[in-house]
């Protein structure tokens with residue numbers, strides 16, 4: 001038996017069954033069927049001529065409705081409206097699906113209903129037949145009885161409260177992201193169930209407290225037991241996991257499996273490693289459970305108001321969750337959802353991982369710009385003003401939050417001065433760097449940003465080394481405009497490298513990735529949204545390599561003198577600027593027609609007979625020299 005339900009709305013003619021049934025079906029987002037539409041013509045003719053139906057007339061009709069219920073229950077819950085006046089009729093209607101049947105009896109007095117029927121036009125039942133209906137009615141003992149004196153809204157509210165319908169979507173894990181996504185889903189009108197584990201004595205009733213503290217979660221169902229949570233969901237179940245990536249995701253999957261059924265869908269919305277996503281997909285497939293890996297970006301606020309969503313996996317399965325993900329996603333400038341099917345396997349998580357790699361660099365560049373401006377003698381407020389003035393040229397979410405951060409005071413000082421300079425990480429920058437190395441893509445800025453975080457962590461050694469080696473950056477002699485240009489230059493290289501990495505992965509794994517579409521869903525909702533990202537949508541339609549685009553080439557050329565100046569000055573004055581430096585180093589290497597790699601090849605051939613290709617042999621053949 002699956003968890004779907006058929007709700008029969010019953011009662012004498014004129015009690016308002018169709019109106020209530022339609023409203024209820026709309027509220028639960030399940031199909032609605034009016035039993036009258038399934039009468040054979042002979043029954044309609046009989047009723048139209050003023051004759052009441054007898055039990056023989058009704059038999060076939062009731063069997064048809066029972067079949068309808070059974071067929072629908074295979075797919076979803078549904079509402080069926082039918083007078084169902086006698087117990088024997090109800091027995092027939094629920095035959096074989098008794099445990100999945102709920103009865104709602106709309107009750108009114110003869111006078112109330114006569115008055116209603118007399119107001120009705122074009123109904124094939126005359127009010128004179130009403131008495132026979134009342135005479136036939138056998139009050140059910142197992143129905144929710146509701147007086148028709150209430151307004152239709154009140155009636156539907158009552159039914160909704162009484163009949164615990166299955167939710168259409170489940171959210172597992174009510175941490176920072178899970179809470180925001182649940183609220184977002186509920187605000188979009190979805191019936192959801194939410195779950196958070198309970199740790200006795202420390203964390204109790206997390207889900208219930210969360211539900212009770214947000215109005216939009218009134219009709220959500222909250223659980224701290226996994227079985228109850230899973231059973232509260234319509235099949236096939238759609239369960240989004242918002243838990244810590246890594247082992248915890250595996251534990252949670254194992255906890256869920258015993259309660260899942262074939263065809264259910266698990267959606268991993270965490271920052272999971274794309275290789276693990278493929279493994280989990282295969283593992284769950286062996287249990288006939290679907291799994292899709294979905295990158296989500298936007299942090300707490302983005303998840304609440306509209307994140308950028310990067311789903312990967314089987315497309316047909318994605319289509320079953322697409323309406324939910326697209327509804328909660330941010331919207332781009334054309335009001336399209338910032339959610340698009342990325343590709344097969346772990347491609348969604350791969351793209352999210354590289355998103356984070358690009359994010360690491362964007363953050364590091366702003367940190368370097370801050371240090372440069374600080375070393376030019378600016379206070380945090382002054383740096384904030386300078387960054388603010390760059391918005392028309394280089395606006396981005398990260399630039400905006402950095403302005404806010406720099407203006408934040410703590411007592412008489414700026415809060416930034418009180419934050420320990422050790423940068424944490426949760427793994428995505430690390431994996432991006434590993435993936436870049438494995439795929440042979442030179443994502444040097446991402447590696448530099450990652451290693452800058454790691455270096456920052458050596459706080460004690462740094463303190464000691466600054467004394468031992470006497471590194472003391474002195475005042476920089478730079479124009480602010482050059483710093484702004486250098487920043488923009490490095491951002492172009494960052495986006496080139498990140499997108500190149502995605503492109504290489506697409507080729508290597510056989511994913512059919514659309515980079516322009518990926519840039520589009522990164523124009524809103526996510527941490528790396530920026531004006532530049534908007535510019536990249538048409539650029540990437542032409543080519544995956546943004547450094548082939550004429551406008552970008554011209555911009556790089558125009559900005560180059562500034563990055564040369566800024567990086568040289570930083571080196572001379574002993575100020576570390578790893579990502580700015582690497583951006584210009586990379587471009588210089590990338591734009592070198594004849595590089596020093598011939599020396600490397602010669603060395604490799606010298607000590608290891610690894611062979612080399614010759615400039616005077618176009619065949620591509622490999623040669624070896626006896627160097628001694």
Ligand SMILES: NC(=O)C1=CN([C@@H]2O[C@H](COP(=O)(O)OP(=O)(O)OC[C@H]3O[C@@H](n4cnc5c(N)ncnc54)[C@H](OP(=O)(O)O)[C@@H]3O)[C@@H](O)[C@H]2O)C=CC1
Nearest residue numbers: 173174175176177178197242243244245248270271296299
């Ligand atoms: N924060 C962010 O900005 C973003 C985070 N992400 C990703 O989203 C996922 C969730 O992140 P976030 O919400 O920040 O993390 P939190 O740490 O805030 O929440 C983690 C959730 O996982 C639950 N959990 C942990 N261990 C277990 C377990 N053994 N069994 C059941 N539940 C468990 C926690 O429950 P409990 O409260 O009981 O410990 C909590 O509900 C992560 O993968 C993260 O990388 C993605 C984009 C942005």
Ligand SMILES: O=C(CO)[C@H](O)[C@H](O)COP(=O)(O)O
Nearest residue numbers: 271297298425426427428527
């Ligand atoms: O995915 C995110 C933003 O897009 C998360 O905030 C993630 O935790 C950021 O990475 P890290 O913690 O390594 O800085």
